[in-house]
């Protein structure tokens with residue numbers, strides 16, 4: 001479904017000189033309909049790999065494949081179907097929401113950006129999706145600072161779902177939340193996956209949560225994948 005092949009990434013330092021290798025020959029493959037857990041300590045390169053898989057930052061060497069197609073060099077319009085189908089759910093979703101805009105308008109923005117907004121159907125679609133993330137429509141009249149961390153994360157999931165994606169890259173998506181809110185969102189994600197046949201790359205430093213969510217686990221350390229190289233599968237998840 002979504003694959004990184006032997007990806008390397010070095011960040012050059014403009015202050016102090018030199019360079020830092022964040023990823024060294026990393027490979028990973030997310031299969032259709034599965035949850036692949038990606039674990040590793042802070043700074044090991046998980047978010048850098050996520051941003052590369054999302055085609056948000058350039059890679060030095062290696063390839064990114066989506067549905068078997070090499071998308072490493074795609075630009076502009078050619079990337080649009082991919083941009084719609086592969087969505088990021090970040091640790092801090094606040095950055096997706098304009099502080100001066102009501103949440104109801106922000107949440108519909110991606111539909112407008114992709115040119116698929118239809119006034120006639122948008123409201124119904126939004127209300128149906130809100131229900132799937134267990135949110136009340138009254139939230140839509142509020143501003144970002146007027147909702148809780150759990151609510152804004154569920155809104156960011158709703159915002160992604162409106163685009164009808166195939167893949168969610170969940171980068172520490174519940175790490176900032178307290179344990180009961182985290183559990184609620186994890187349950188919503190499991191249900192969404194079942195109903196919508198989504199594939200998840202579930203990134204977390206929390207082994208317990210990754211074990212709970214994942215069909216398969218891979219682990220990184222200092223910019224490298226541990227274990228067998230291809231896919232680097234370490235152990236079975238969902239125990």
Ligand SMILES: Nc1ncnc2c1ncn2[C@@H]1O[C@H](COP(=O)(O)OP(=O)(O)OP(=O)(O)O)[C@@H](O)[C@H]1O
Pocket residue numbers: 011012020022040041042043044045046047048049205
């Ligand atoms: N744009 C950048 N320029 C320079 N160094 C960077 C840049 N982005 C990331 N790094 C460095 O690359 C390394 C990997 O960072 P990354 O954010 O991928 O780690 P991570 O495993 O996601 O960590 P965390 O769990 O704390 O978010 C870190 O040492 C980080 O400081």
